[in-house]
Amino acid sequence: MSGSPLASSPLAVQRGILGAVLLVVCWEGLARGLHLPSYVLPAVSEILAGVWSKRALLGEAAGYTVLEALVGYGLGCLIGIGLAVAITMLPALRAVILPAATAINSVPVVAYSPLILLWFGIGVASKMVMVAMALSFTVFLSTLAGLDRVDRRAIDLMRSFGAGRLSILWRLRLPTALPLLLAGMRVSTVRSVIVAIITEMLGAYGGLGWVIYQAVLQIDFVQVWSAIFVASAASLSFFGMIGFLERKILFWK
Amino acid sequence: MGATTSLVKDKAATGLRPAGRPAWLRKTARLLFGLAVTALIWESAVQLFVIRPVYLPRLSTILMAIAATPGAYVNGFLRTSAETLIGFATGSAFGVLTGIAFFRVRALREMIFPIFVVSQTIPVIAFGALVVLWFGNTLLAKAVIAFYLTFFPVTVNTLLGLETVDPKQVALMRSFGASSGQLLLRLQLPTALPQIFVALRLASSLSLVGAIVGEWFGDTTGLGVLLLQAMFTENVVAIWGALLAAALLGTGFYAVVAAAERRLVFWSAEQ
Numbered sequence: 152m153s154g155s156p157l158a159s160s161p162l163a164v165q166r167g168i169l170g171a172v173l174l175v176v177c178w179e180g181l182a183r184g185l186h187l188p189s190y191v192l193p194a195v196s197e198i199l200a201g202v203w204s205k206r207a208l209l210g211e212a213a214g215y216t217v218l219e220a221l222v223g224y225g226l227g228c229l230i231g232i233g234l235a236v237a238i239t240m241l242p243a244l245r246a247v248i249l250p251a252a253t254a255i256n257s258v259p260v261v262a263y264s265p266l267i268l269l270w271f272g273i274g275v276a277s278k279m280v281m282v283a284m285a286l287s288f289t290v291f292l293s294t295l296a297g298l299d300r301v302d303r304r305a306i307d308l309m310r311s312f313g314a315g316r317l318s319i320l321w322r323l324r325l326p327t328a329l330p331l332l333l334a335g336m337r338v339s340t341v342r343s344v345i346v347a348i349i350t351e352m353l354g355a356y357g358g359l360g361w362v363i364y365q366a367v368l369q370i371d372f373v374q375v376w377s378a379i380f381v382a383s384a385a386s387l388s389f390f391g392m393i394g395f396l397e398r399k400i401l402f403w404k
Numbered sequence: 405m406g407a408t409t410s411l412v413k414d415k416a417a418t419g420l421r422p423a424g425r426p427a428w429l430r431k432t433a434r435l436l437f438g439l440a441v442t443a444l445i446w447e448s449a450v451q452l453f454v455i456r457p458v459y460l461p462r463l464s465t466i467l468m469a470i471a472a473t474p475g476a477y478v479n480g481f482l483r484t485s486a487e488t489l490i491g492f493a494t495g496s497a498f499g500v501l502t503g504i505a506f507f508r509v510r511a512l513r514e515m516i517f518p519i520f521v522v523s524q525t526i527p528v529i530a531f532g533a534l535v536v537l538w539f540g541n542t543l544l545a546k547a548v549i550a551f552y553l554t555f556f557p558v559t560v561n562t563l564l565g566l567e568t569v570d571p572k573q574v575a576l577m578r579s580f581g582a583s584s585g586q587l588l589l590r591l592q593l594p595t596a597l598p599q600i601f602v603a604l605r606l607a608s609s610l611s612l613v614g615a616i617v618g619e620w621f622g623d624t625t626g627l628g629v630l631l632l633q634a635m636f637t638e639n640v641v642a643i644w645g646a647l648l649a650a651a652l653l654g655t656g657f658y659a660v661v662a663a664a665e666r667r668l669v670f671w672s673a674e675q
Binding site for chain 1: 647
């Protein structure tokens with residue numbers, strides 16, 4: 152990650168915190184100073200108070216959403232990595248799978264949600280399927296790019312020592328693909344939570360998306376913002392968790 | 405679409421080209437052939453395996469349904485395209501500008517970039533609810549949602565692209581007395597362009613997502629509205645019709661951006 156916008160030095164961290172503090176102060180000042188009604192912009196303190204007073208409701212909803220996002224995430228990663236490995240092991244499949252995956256992906260993924268809701272009902276299953284669909288293509292593409300990046304000569308060398316396809320895959324291709332694969336998985340974390348929430352909005356028994364939609368209908372905008380706050384916190388911690396795992400696994404980076 | 409064209413290109417590069425006909429004709433023929441094969445497989449698979457229409461209706465049924473009420477689909481298509489285009493254009497411009505600003509002023513980047521990152525974890529539907537409230541149920545509100553989904557990848561890639569510029573080239577241009585404006589236009593932006601286009605391709609599909617989701621907050625025309633209405637009436641044929649229209653819009657827009665990329669970044673190795 153050297154030279155990336157996320158690389159952090161102590162000064163950068165200080166400035167980042169300063170930026171966040173400034174944002175909160177401006178927000179609070181704007182909302183309080185101009186006496187903005189809460190449907191335009193509630194003050195930060197009001198939102199935090201809202202999170203606290205509705206903690207039971209929001210906690211339960213977040214549990215729902217996080218479960219959907221996590222299971223969908225696992226499924227999506229398995230499908231993406233599985234397909235990429237299958238294509239690498241059996242190159243004949245490439246001509247079938249690649250165009251099919253591209254065609255399915257040409258439709259914006261949220262457009263599938265009415266169909267998926269009809270097929271899988273409005274319980275948790277439909278959200279897991281949607282999340283898996285939304286992620287698998289990204290993970291598939293980044294895994295494939297990683298697996299293809301292998302040095303031809305390294306393969307020839309391993310072959311000359313009598314290594315089979317499986318052992319080349321396990322010892323050479325997968326480790327080489329790991330950085331790209333994990334980067335794809337990290338980017339997908341935030342998306343998994345967002346897709347789960349979007350799908351909940353169209354129909355669900357619970358979850359943050361459902362809470363947000365109900366709050367919109369009841370014009371309770373403090374609750375909308377509280378749910379947004381919880382959703383953001385959930386995505387960020389998920390993102391942080393995968394980023395942490397990434398650094399642990401890629402210890403040589 | 406991008407992968408398909410690159411596949412086509414790979415084959416052309418390895419010498420499979422039949423001599424004579426121009427490239428675009430061959431490509432179009434290939435595309436039409438692929439579509440025809442897909443349609444044939446779809447139609448016959450549904451008949452052969454007796455798939456229930458709830459899961460997959462026959463393609464001909466869907467096309468006939470579209471042909472029966474073409475007005476709704478055409479209007480929806482145009483409306484959603486307009487929202488997508490406005491969101492994409494403003495989002496890309498904002499993304500490039502903030503990317504340049506963050507590149508120039510390090511303190512600004514360190515203060516605001518983390519906030520940008522956090523802003524992307526706000527689920528768009530929550531944001532959408534607020535935007536519709538702020539701007540009313542207008543075309544503008546949907547364009548703002550599309551904008552919100554679009555700008556971030558463009559900012560990131562502009563920044564990354566600008567940072568790949570070779571410092572020695574900068575020093576050389578400076579030694580000939582180039583101003584920072586000239587430096588930006590002649591060296592830094594052209595160097596960043598391939599990276600920026602990667603983000604623009606991604607942004608083209610994200611802006612469509614924004615437009616469709618934005619329409620779910622209540623509207624009367626648009627592909628998102630068609631999807632939602634079809635879902636409420638459990639009309640699977642209509643859902644597939646709207647899906648096909650969305651696919652057409654998505655691939656069409658992606659193809660336009662990719663074509664612009666080939667034109668503008670003609671030197672890039674990837675193309």
